[in-house]
Amino acid sequence: MSRPRRLKAASPGLPRVDFPYMKDTQGHFAPIVYLQVWTRNRWLYLQAYVDSGASWSVFHADVAQLLGLKLRQLKRRYVTLGNGAVLPIYFDHIRVRFAGAEFSVPVGFSDALHMGFNLMGRAGFFTKFTMCFNDRARLLTVTRSSRSPR
Amino acid sequence: MNIVLTGFMGTGKTAVGQRLAKRLGWPFVDIDRLIEQRAGMPISEIFTQRGEAVFRRLERRCISRVVHGQHQVIATGGGAIVDLQNRAKLRASGVVICLTAKPQAVLARVRHKLAARPMLSGAENPLARIRALMAQRAAAYAKADITIDSTGLSVEEELKRVWDAISPYLCRSSQYLRDHAQALGRRYGGRYIVVSGDRVVATGETQLEAFQRASARLSGAQEAGVYYIPSPEDAVAARA
Numbered sequence: 006m007s008r009p010r011r012l013k014a015a016s017p018g019l020p021r022v023d024f025p026y027m028k029d030t031q032g033h034f035a036p037i038v039y040l041q042v043w044t045r046n047r048w049l050y051l052q053a054y055v056d057s058g059a060s061w062s063v064f065h066a067d068v069a070q071l072l073g074l075k076l077r078q079l080k081r082r083y084v085t086l087g088n089g090a091v092l093p094i095y096f097d098h099i100r101v102r103f104a105g106a107e108f109s110v111p112v113g114f115s116d117a118l119h120m121g122f123n124l125m126g127r128a129g130f131f132t133k134f135t136m137c138f139n140d141r142a143r144l145l146t147v148t149r150s151s152r153s154p155r
Numbered sequence: 156m157n158i159v160l161t162g163f164m165g166t167g168k169t170a171v172g173q174r175l176a177k178r179l180g181w182p183f184v185d186i187d188r189l190i191e192q193r194a195g196m197p198i199s200e201i202f203t204q205r206g207e208a209v210f211r212r213l214e215r216r217c218i219s220r221v222v223h224g225q226h227q228v229i230a231t232g233g234g235a236i237v238d239l240q241n242r243a244k245l246r247a248s249g250v251v252i253c254l255t256a257k258p259q260a261v262l263a264r265v266r267h268k269l270a271a272r273p274m275l276s277g278a279e280n281p282l283a284r285i286r287a288l289m290a291q292r293a294a295a296y297a298k299a300d301i302t303i304d305s306t307g308l309s310v311e312e313e314l315k316r317v318w319d320a321i322s323p324y325l326c327r328s329s330q331y332l333r334d335h336a337q338a339l340g341r342r343y344g345g346r347y348i349v350v351s352g353d354r355v356v357a358t359g360e361t362q363l364e365a366f367q368r369a370s371a372r373l374s375g376a377q378e379a380g381v382y383y384i385p386s387p388e389d390a391v392a393a394r395a
Contacts, residue, residue: 065361122383
């Protein structure tokens, strides 16, 4: 039987960005981060609710317009939510800046997303960063999970 | 998170660091000055009276203490990052920016204060010594997160390059959001707002609407973010 591949832990000394949980009007905290997207003439900060249970990031459809993307020209996929609902999502790769790095990431856009925040899912983010959710300290620590040999 | 400025002597660590700290509203920590305070003597005297090994030990201790703080601009000495322990601790505490410059530019900047530079004092050929030290430290400097060449730049120009480089690590508008969460919730609950620096410049029902309203009020250089302010009903749904 082959051994399970040991995941490479975040090495000590790698750049780390801490995101304190955001407080809502009820006084409850959630892992909501900021990232930058390129809007044709400037980098703009957006918020995203970090959801480790989501395979893909899903942003509101109006963000696609903000980025100069035409939703219907993007690749459509259907994703199934936890409640069984099926949602059409329009995918594209967008350039983002997050936690000190700039890279391209697949993002889905949906006009059926009802919650206020964009969603950050695993694809493209969780492979580049180690996310440590500390609910007690209300802190999300994001560490780059791999570097070129030093 | 801290901003760490490292690099060879004469590259602007202190000058840029002080201005950067002022712009951020963070304290500026100069490791060399801290060492001098602790030792009760200038660094040049530490070298002559107690030797480089003692200086490096003092440096390691100072760095070990300082990295526990947050939201500081830290300027290290030129050789601090060569030490593996220092490098690991500094990198873990935040983003490390290495300021560089060509050897001739460094010499021009430090020439009038060579006696205060223990690594250069007494050198027959300071330029050759600078080149040799730079070569020795090159591998360590290369491990910084960001490298900025300060050759030919004024302090303000160098500060601007550092500021542009660190912007992905900072978000002042998000900090404003956190600091004023309750007041913003009462006023803008259920809406999106565009925050630039420390003010709300526009609101909207969607991110697009808010940003379109804000665009005319934002200059090209301004940092801006679009943020959702939960209404009490949304907050309950987000937690479900």
